[in-house]
Amino acid sequence: MGGTRLAAAAVVLLVLVLLGAGGGNLIAKACPLYCLDVDYMTCESSGDKKLNSACNCCLAPENCTLHLADGRTVQC
Incomplete structure (x- = not known):
């Protein structure tokens, strides 16, 4: 019985370590308000098609360009 408990504890510990190692890339990105x-x-990805605008680069997909109303552009 003691060996089974030890094995179960070892499996739980291993799972926690693996989850911790895989979750290291889940760092939240701060978005400006x-x-x-x-x-x-x-x-x-969509060529020259004009898409619905995002509020800022934090909310836009990567490799997109925001075209501002004053004619400037912001590369995200």
Whole structure:
């Protein structure tokens, strides 16, 4: 009975260690709480198609460009 408990404890410990090692990349990204005056957005994956705009780069997919209302662009 004691050996079974020890084996179960070892398995639980191993699972916790593996979960901890895999979860190391789950660091939260801080998002700014401001919204740019974005007219539209384009992304590499959709070519020149004008997409619904995201508020800022934190909310936009990677490799997208925010086209601001004043003519400037922001690469995300």
